[in-house]
Amino acid sequence: MNDAKAIDVVVGFVTGDVEVREFEAVLYREAALEAMLSCEPAPPYSSHGVTLFNHLIALDYGDVGAVVDARGLLVKFLTGRGVNVVASNKAREKLRLLHSAQPRWLDADNAILSELLAAAPAAGTQRCG
Numbered sequence: 001m002n003d004a005k006a007i008d009v010v011v012g013f014v015t016g017d018v019e020v021r022e023f024e025a026v027l028y029r030e031a032a033l034e035a036m037l038s039c040e041p042a043p044p045y046s047s048h049g050v051t052l053f054n055h056l057i058a059l060d061y062g063d064v065g066a067v068v069d070a071r072g073l074l075v076k077f078l079t080g081r082g083v084n085v086v087a088s089n090k091a092r093e094k095l096r097l098l099h100s101a102q103p104r105w106l107d108a109d110n111a112i113l114s115e116l117l118a119a120a121p122a123a124g125t126q127r128c129g
Contacts, residue, residue, distance in 0.1 A: 006033040014074050016088030024061045
């Protein structure tokens, strides 16, 4: 994979055109993407190495909060390279929904809440009998 293709994958992930699991697989597999992301520093709050690549591979992409974090960091990365992109709001909206549904005293893991939300019946359905 060359640099242009690697940028395309990052843009696709940020915009939501590339599925989260596909991006995660490419992140682990492609040396060109690793090289590009390794030239950028990790965010100051990261405890997972010193590069953006280290931070991104340490994230749990099953956690919607991690997806929001990754997309935000990659928007900054792309903007720094002159690529203007608008991030998908799907993960941010899901995170907002998860946080609004849980009581303030409960500090449940986002991944667990996501699983519960996915297993919940669709709005307007009833279970009778």
